[in-house]
Amino acid sequence: QYFCEAYLNLFNSKGIRADPQDAGGEYRSALGVPGGMSNPVVDVVAEYAGFKGMQVEEGKGNEPDSLKQRLIYVYDSDQFPFYPAEFYHQYHNDFQDKPYGREYNDLRFKAQDRGTLSISKCPGDKKLI
Numbered sequence: 001q002y003f004c005e006a007y008l009n010l011f012n013s014k015g016i017r018a019d020p021q022d023a024g025g026e027y028r029s030a031l032g033v034p035g036g037m038s039n040p041v042v043d044v045v046a047e048y049a050g051f052k053g054m055q056v057e058e059g060k061g062n063e064p065d066s067l068k069q070r071l072i073y074v075y076d077s078d079q080f081p082f083y084p085a086e087f088y089h090q091y092h093n094d095f096q097d098k099p100y101g102r103e104y105n106d107l108r109f110k111a112q113d114r115g116t117l118s119i120s121k122c123p124g125d126k127k128l129i
Contacts, residue, residue: 004047019096052070059073088127
């Protein structure tokens with residue numbers, strides 16, 4: 001329940017996410033859970049999403065951006081495993097608010113040391129290679 005509340009708090013009262021400057025399918029609102037739509041947590045997410053006029057829909061892969069559609073794509077994480085985004089894009093400051101601080105920003109290096117995050121071959125990471 002706490003996760004559902006925290007996740008849905010990423011959207012404003014109208015169900016729109018706080019980063020409208022970021023557009024494209026890579027920014028669609030998504031949730032990956034084992035079993036996808038059959039996972040019981042989806043019912044809880046759908047209930048909380050409904051409070052903001054949002055809906056959940058099965059993600060099939062390669063969906064477009066869901067900005068202003070008030071839609072969350074739910075993916076079966078067994079079929080669509082998690083892949084972290086570019087290294088440079090992890091633990092960075094939000095552009096909507098004050099900086100989170102160096103301690104937060106440096107979490108990317110701790111994740112790299114643990115082996116859970118690495119520099120990718122994506123364009124944004126080229127300067128780090």
